[in-house]
Amino acid sequence: QVQLVESGGGLVQTGDSLRLSCVASGVTFSSYPMGWFRQAPGKEREFVAAISWSGGLTLHADSVKDRFTISRDNAKNTVDLQMKSLKPEDTAVYYCAADRTRRGAPGIRQSDYKYWGQGTQVAVSS
Numbered sequence: 001q002v003q004l005v006e007s008g009g010g011l012v013q014t015g016d017s018l019r020l021s022c023v024a025s026g027v028t029f030s031s032y033p034m035g036w037f038r039q040a041p042g043k044e045r046e047f048v049a050a051i052s053w054s055g056g057l058t059l060h061a062d063s064v065k066d067r068f069t070i071s072r073d074n075a076k077n078t079v080d081l082q083m084k085s086l087k088p089e090d091t092a093v094y095y096c097a098a099d100r101t102r103r104g105a106p107g108i109r110q111s112d113y114k115y116w117g118q119g120t121q122v123a124v125s126s
Contacts, residue, residue, distance in 0.1 A: 033051060
């Protein structure tokens with residue numbers, strides 16, 4: 001049974017930093033691209049960042065480029081999202097997801113991902 005568990009969310013102020021972490025179990029973690037998505041209140045879930053199975057390729061949404069960084073540790077089965085210079089518009093529930101294609105290219109669409117975590121809340125106050 002595949003499980004993805006996010007942690008690290010919380011309430012911060014504008015300009016602060018936060019690091020989200022997602023630990024995976026029940027899957028050959030090192031073989032799958034991983035992604036982070038977020039969903040703000042009243043909005044559709046949107047792509048934030050993705051990383052290839054090897055960690056050699058990363059993708060970031062334009063809205064978070066230069067502020068957020070995705071990384072992974074295949075020895076620990078974890079994928080992290082380092083967030084800095086947080087803005088109120090970053091407020092959302094953040095979800096970790098595992099791609100459905102073994103050793104494929106990291107995707108940016110929700111349909112590219114098969115397994116999802118329960119999410120962790122990030123709130124940024126102005």
